Amino acid sequence: MSDHLASPGWIERRLLSLPDGAVLRLVFFGVLAMGASMLAQDVLNVVGDAGDRDRLTRTEPLRLPRPQPGDQIRPYLPRAVPVAPDRGEPVLPGYDAPPAGDAMAKAMSFHLGSDGAASAVGRIDAGTAEAFRRFLDGEGRDVRRLALHSPGGSVRDAIEMATLVRERKLETEVPADGYCASACPLVLAGGVARQAGESAWVGVHQVYAVPGGQPGGVRDLDRSVAQIQATIAECQSLLVAMDVDPRLWIHAMQTPANELYVLTPAELREFRLVTTPESAPAS
Structure with missing residues (x-):
């Protein structure tokens, strides 16, 4: 087992090369996109449920x-x-x-x-x-x-x-x-x-x-x-x-x-x- 730290991989090097705050912005926009996707799915489910309720009743x-x-x-x-x-x-x-x-x-x-x-x-x-x-x-x-x-x-x-x-x-x-x-x-x-x-x-x-x-x-x-x-x-x-x-x-x-x-x-x-x-x- 080597005593030296392993050199950073490609993904880590890319992250380390980003300007200060860029990682936080990436995380923020990722969370925002995920939230928007979940909201859109919820809206589709509500619309679908409403349509099915109308059909059934x-x-x-x-x-x-x-x-x-x-x-x-x-x-x-x-x-x-x-x-x-x-x-x-x-x-x-x-x-x-x-x-x-x-x-x-x-x-x-x-x-x-x-x-x-x-x-x-x-x-x-x-x-x-x-x-x-x-x-x-x-x-x-x-x-x-x-x-x-x-x-x-x-x-x-x-x-x-x-x-x-x-x-x-x-x-x-x-x-x-x-x-x-x-x-x-x-x-x-x-x-x-x-x-x-x-x-x-x-x-x-x-x-x-x-x-x-x-x-x-x-x-x-x-x-x-x-x-x-x-x-x-x-x-x-x-x-x-x-x-x-x-x-x-x-x-x-x-x-x-x-x-x-x-x-x-x-x-x-x-x-x-x-x-x-x-x-x-x-x-």
């Missing part, structure tokens, strides 16, 4: 351009209806006028129309499937056709509703200018015959876990991932059982939960989410 219709082939990703509105410039209001059995503007923000309700038709309007929440069963066992016992107008919600309840629809041999439809998103297309799939009217907005996206329970770090994360994977498998199994092409769910898995992949009329037919009388599944 908005109950007023949002005007969006109509999806076209190759341009089908739109924001997912869990409590509102997206409208394109040339879209109107859906005609729904049991309604004399279009549903109220906040109908999508409320738990799904069931309305009996004429000639065996009924409508299901609003969010699919936990317990909606049981409410649907009570409706079919009560005033809706003679229903043969169900019109859907819903932003979706609980996948579990949507699967149960689809099973009920098939057991009761009901037809399903999304009326012209109607909205059927997220878990709602699973209910649509249950129909023994399925239709989507002109300008109907039918879309899918990723299944996601609703936060809840006690935080448990990696274990909770693993449990959530396993739960989501099991739910995806249930969705695909349902589609197969209902004679819908399970390739449909590829678009769901590729689309983030805050967005929606809106299916074109050609895709609705290709995946057999809508049917013709000749291709309707056997009842």
